[in-house]
Amino acid sequence: MQMAVAMASSGCGLGICASSRALERKPLAASLCRSSFGFDPLLRFCIFPRTRLSSTVGTLIPKAISPTVVEDGSYQETDAVPTPKVIIDQDSDPDATVVEITFGDRLGALLDTMNALKNLGLNVVKANVYLDSSGKHNKFAITKATTGRKVEDPELLEAIRLTIINNLLQYHPESSAQLAMGEAFGIEPPPQKLDVDIATRIKVYEDGSERSLLYVESADRPGLLVDLVKIITDINIAVESGEFDTEGLLAKAKFHVSYKGKAIIKPLQQVLANSLRYFLRRPTTEDASF
Incomplete structure (x- = not known):
């Protein structure tokens, strides 16, 4: 999955200068908070989208049970937890930011994730799913609702990334041990941190x-x-x-x-x-x- 960050080719690049623009604060279905999880001062918020949880999700599922919950409310029983991957790609589409999410074959339709992105002031203009040996890839193109163009602000790109990962952690708590964000979002930390x-x-x-x-x-x-x-x-x-x-x-x-x-x-x-x-x-x- 390729998360390309499209940036303006001006002297500051990416449409930003050293003093980055603040994230556009339109009505967000996300709680913004001070850097309580070790966020760098540049990114002075953490993202917790208020997405609708499926009735089958309930509270975080204990690891001993570990059925996989997908956003359409169905379950899958698997043993090995695949590596979650999130890619934001600005190169493959000249007009939109392409987001791709892979988590083996565990992902559902990701409707709640797309709704969470809309709450960030974004439009999902197209979406598709394809399968390969690494699993099911959910790919969709997004643009800013105000301009109809791809996202250039790195703070908003980071907000997109954190929103997607937070939704992944909500619906697939077993992914927490595979993600550095598991600890940052207060769920289960990875068993080993990278040096x-x-x-x-x-x-x-x-x-x-x-x-x-x-x-x-x-x-x-x-x-x-x-x-x-x-x-x-x-x-x-x-x-x-x-x-x-x-x-x-x-x-x-x-x-x-x-x-x-x-x-x-x-x-x-x-x-x-x-x-x-x-x-x-x-x-x-x-x-x-x-």
Whole structure:
């Protein structure tokens, strides 16, 4: 699943500057709260969509029972819990942001998830499902209701990602142990956390004379997409387009980047990689410690 982050090709890239625009606060069916789950200050809210739970869901299902609940209210009995994947793809469709969700063969019609996205001020313009060896892929194209265009604001893209993951956790609580967000949203944390030093990988590749391809892989957490874009733009590198994948405990990002309309030269590539590596590996500090 490819979550590409379409961004304007202006000096700030992605339609954002270092001082990112605040998330458009239209009537949301989501509770916004202060950063009580370790959100970065840039993303000063957490998303808990008020979606309608199927009557069969009830409270979180104990792991010992572990039937899978899908949004259409049906059950599936399986043993191995697949790796949840969420992709936001800005490259495959010039007019819309494409969202793809995979969780083995456990996902239903995702009607509540699509309704939650509509509550963020988005329109679902088309949807389809396809099967392959990795399971059932639910894919749908979304646009901003106000403009009819794809989403460019990284804060809104992160809100989309967190909304989808929160719905996945609500309807499939067994996915919590496979997702870094399980702990962030106060459900069951993964049995093992990724070592950030080991998990972090940063590479810059040639991608023609006018741009470079930045690849970042790291342990996932809320607000990561916004933070990555801010670090990149803070050193005056423009983010032209991108892709953000959530695969279990990992986040994988690909950004097309440039400096003053040209590909990034080697010394600046090193500065970019060092800045990202330092930011991703540094320990987080609680506000209360100051």
